[in-house]
Amino acid sequence: MGLDFTVVPSYFGVLLMGAGWTIAITVAAGLLSFFGGIFFAVVALYGHWAIRLPFRLFAWLFMGTPLLLQLFLIYFGLIQIGIDLPAFVAGVIGLGLHFAVYNSELIQASILAVDKGQYEGARTLGLSRLQTLRYIVVPQAVRAVVPPMGNNMIALLKDSALVSVIGVMELTLAAQQAISRTYRPFEFYLAAAACYYVINLALEAGLRRLERRFQASR
């Protein structure tokens, strides 16, 4: 049985719908991972130890266990304690929190990497702690954190394929569905891969623009 790509166009709509859901889940989880990452970083850097400790445990749990398992736990596990989340929401929470923990590590590192002399320079002029953070430390940390956090976003996009296992009809699951009807795995997985690649190109172009904007003033 040779390859026959002529079947792909008739499932174009299915794949496009899948790509749409992939983008939706990536954007939603990306936003959660971004704001969650900031929140976790602030807690870790400036929180009281009694608050920091449980967050540290939480971070360790999310970094030390497979994302797939976390998705199962949130989608199938939480039902047992009465929390029945729609698959999309469970997927966003799982992906979002998972990457929030990684983003938090990046943010913490970039804040801590700002030279002690910067604090001294600002405080000596009479700036308060908060003003020093707001005008001196955070702007420098942001510049340092944009490229690695962009890489996390690209990883998030690719890992969004995992939510197919909890039944979110995103790109990978859409391809599987087409395959189950046509028995043409090679063609449809390749078509799905091409879609991921195109979405990734767009994401990377956006990230590069963002990087350039921050790099301009250095």
Next chain:
Amino acid sequence: MPDTPFIDIRHAAKSFGSLEVLKDINLQVQKGQIVAIIGPSGSGKSTLLRAINELDPLTSGEVWLEGVQVNKKLSHSQYEKHVNQVRQDIGMVFQHFNLFPHLTVRGNITLAPKLLKGISTEEANRLAEEQLAKVGLSEKIDAYPSQLSGGQKQRVAIARALAMKPKVMLFDEATSALDPELVEEVNLVMKQLAQEHMTMIIVTHEMGFAQDVCDRVLFMDQGVVVEEGPPDVIFRNPENERTRNFLRKHLAAQK
């Protein structure tokens, strides 16, 4: 009280654990006076300077500036407010410049006056132009620190401090990190400040500069002021054996 010193450091002591870095130091500086602090590394000279603006608070003792106690014992939030206020009057220049790399020269100079003195952007810009002209760097107003040489960075750092119109300027080894050929341009700016009667306390390894510019020289070693006096006496005819040894070694190293 006309004979109250402008800066008055009384019984200053500081220790890190069991290590005493400052031991009962007393220093009075009159308005317009220029004082150099010299001494070997680890003698406590930078720590003393950094105690004046509470960057390294003293363990005990008092620091007064123009009748206001800098290191007042206050509740945390009141203390914060108080030091932010007094620091506006105390300019400081660091060995490593500590310019803000994400801001232009203009941004570096105008940030604090705009935030803390509530002046308008136009006024702040005028202030930046004025201070930059003073340090001879008018053409660099829109440059970023990374585009400047070490000597230019330090001159911008001086302009940034001056823009707050401080009552006193502290220099913490301002030329130590510079290539030898860049030292002079910074020294010139400091000499100019001296002619304008800015009160200055200068921690330095540049004996020639200290001799030329300063009214008084303090020699510190192991956390105490070993000897102090006019530069001619300290450099030409020091009384103390430790001062003599230090100067001899220093001169030998410079040759």
